[in-house]
Amino acid sequence: MCGIVGVVSNAPVNQLIYDALLLLQHRGQDAAGIVTQLERKFFMHKAKGMVRDVFRTRDMRALPGNCGLGQVRYPTAGDAYSEEEAQPFYVNAPFGIVLVHNGNLTNAHALKAELFNADHRHINTESDSEVLLNVLAHELERATRGLPLTPQDVFAAVGAVHRRVRGSYAVIALIAGHGLLAIRDPFGIRPLCMGRGGDGSIVFASESVALEGTGHQFDRDLNPGEAIFVTLDGQVHTRQCSANAALYPCIFEFVYLARPDSVLDGISVYQARLSLGETLAKRVISTVPPSEIDVVVPIPESSRPSAAQLAQLLGLPYREGFVKNRYVGRTFIMPGQAVRKKSVRQKLNVIGSEFKGRNVLLVDDSIVRGTTSKEIVQMARDAGARKVYLASAAPPVRYPNVYGIDMPTKDELVAHGRSVEEIRQIIGCDALIYQDVDSMKRAVGSHNARLAGFDASCFDGIYVTGDINAQDIERLGQSRAGPPSEQDDNSRLSLPNSQEA
Numbered sequence: 001m002c003g004i005v006g007v008v009s010n011a012p013v014n015q016l017i018y019d020a021l022l023l024l025q026h027r028g029q030d031a032a033g034i035v036t037q038l039e040r041k042f043f044m045h046k047a048k049g050m051v052r053d054v055f056r057t058r059d060m061r062a063l064p065g066n067c068g069l070g071q072v073r074y075p076t077a078g079d080a081y082s083e084e085e086a087q088p089f090y091v092n093a094p095f096g097i098v099l100v101h102n103g104n105l106t107n108a109h110a111l112k113a114e115l116f117n118a119d120h121r122h123i124n125t126e127s128d129s130e131v132l133l134n135v136l137a138h139e140l141e142r143a144t145r146g147l148p149l150t151p152q153d154v155f156a157a158v159g160a161v162h163r164r165v166r167g168s169y170a171v172i173a174l175i176a177g178h179g180l181l182a183i184r185d186p187f188g189i190r191p192l193c194m195g196r197g198g199d200g201s202i203v204f205a206s207e208s209v210a211l212e213g214t215g216h217q218f219d220r221d222l223n224p225g226e227a228i229f230v231t232l233d234g235q236v237h238t239r240q241c242s243a244n245a246a247l248y249p250c251i252f253e254f255v256y257l258a259r260p261d262s263v264l265d266g267i268s269v270y271q272a273r274l275s276l277g278e279t280l281a282k283r284v285i286s287t288v289p290p291s292e293i294d295v296v297v298p299i300p301e302s303s304r305p306s307a308a309q310l311a312q313l314l315g316l317p318y319r320e321g322f323v324k325n326r327y328v329g330r331t332f333i334m335p336g337q338a339v340r341k342k343s344v345r346q347k348l349n350v351i352g353s354e355f356k357g358r359n360v361l362l363v364d365d366s367i368v369r370g371t372t373s374k375e376i377v378q379m380a381r382d383a384g385a386r387k388v389y390l391a392s393a394a395p396p397v398r399y400p401n402v403y404g405i406d407m408p409t410k411d412e413l414v415a416h417g418r419s420v421e422e423i424r425q426i427i428g429c430d431a432l433i434y435q436d437v438d439s440m441k442r443a444v445g446s447h448n449a450r451l452a453g454f455d456a457s458c459f460d461g462i463y464v465t466g467d468i469n470a471q472d473i474e475r476l477g478q479s480r481a482g483p484p485s486e487q488d489d490n491s492r493l494s495l496p497n498s499q500e501a
Helices: 014-023 057-061 108-117 128-144 151-164 208-212 252-257 269-287 304-314 337-347 371-382 420-427 437-445 470-478
Strands: 003-008 031-038 041-048 067-073 089-091 097-105 167-175 179-184 193-196 202-205 217-221 226-231 236-240 295-298 322-324 348-350 359-364 387-392 431-434
Touching: 003 014, 003 097, 003 167, 003 179, 014 031, 014 057, 014 067, 014 202, 014 208, 067 097, 067 167, 067 179, 089 128, 097 128, 108 128, 128 151, 128 167, 151 179, 151 226, 151 236, 179 202, 193 208, 202 208, 208 217, 252 269, 269 304, 269 359, 269 387, 269 431, 269 437, 295 304, 304 359, 337 348, 337 371, 348 371, 359 371, 371 387, 371 420, 420 431
Parallel strands: 295 359, 359 387, 387 431
Antiparallel strands: 003 067, 003 202, 031 041, 031 067, 089 097, 097 167, 167 179, 179 226, 193 202, 193 217, 226 236, 322 348
């Protein structure tokens, strides 16, 4: 999961891209980068860190031009600790191309061999995004055959990319001297939308909030398999480049990843989370009588809409029992388990009066690794709660994700191979209530009937691209982003037999 943005305008775009990346910061906190184009020259600055730390005034002044790209990175494959793997990526032939990518290629290993042996292209990092860039560059070279570039050539190249590449990819690329290209994979797994400004500017971004927050009007989502090419003078060319496209967005975007004020594929993320709260309420009633619950407390931030809706339906008080330190990043997307463990108590603090002597129902958006859940349950007990129940607005995460979420190894999933009762014992709560898969799909899907379905592979083990087997999952797990070695963590937060939520 990363956040990407691309702009074609009649005015300098460096500040606009910076502002959009701030609005997408929740999608990646590892690294940030911006590239702009003036005439035919690219100007780029990228580094590890948050947007506000990566870009200083002098860096912004060194990014001239009326078109450009930006990305905030959340590493899922490759080396999370390498400056070289921050995006955008650049290749000089043909034309000169820079690219930002959100997603994860499931056949990157095979493509890398093809690029070396057949296409005679060199890949210098472990990033699948550099692989994708070189596949696109090679297909553009084949499509043009040394002639001037036309939109038809661009779409022919994208069609060839769709035939070669597998996995999830929302892509924005800038072709020097020609224009901006936006691509969405044939299943639409990762989000990508388009907006327009009153001054004629055209913006592409991962979430609608990046458009609205920068003063642009949301136009539409890209269709799965679609490519949009915007020339430097603002002419827009579109084409469906995949013969077998169908919309299967990642349901985890609605559960956790996206901002609640975004609208993805016609679905309000906030409304989707309210609906998840409604269906979760029914599951709670069947497990714990509401008369045995004194208060409902959300685990910040993503669970708040679901928890509020659940509390209203059950007729229970809704209280904020945890205060979040907004200056600590999202622990779910921090590379390295030791880093995650150290961040839990730094991130949340308890309001003791909401717990003392009460039976408390904690509501979380999901439980992935379990470390945060276990620690938070213990925090509630330390604050004096009589009983601590835990409800998850998402089903058990039992399977690895291979499409760009940092949970690719089954051993890291607290629910893999365990019953709900076994998970409850590990986390240490008095009752554990999960959403079920079908209810989750109905709750989110009810807001847009045109969806073919969802990628819910981490919940149901069904990989929508149809090309994933056990060997692929093992290989992708080995290539996941992480530190060269993680030292043993002997702090209080080093919890045995549990993983991060």
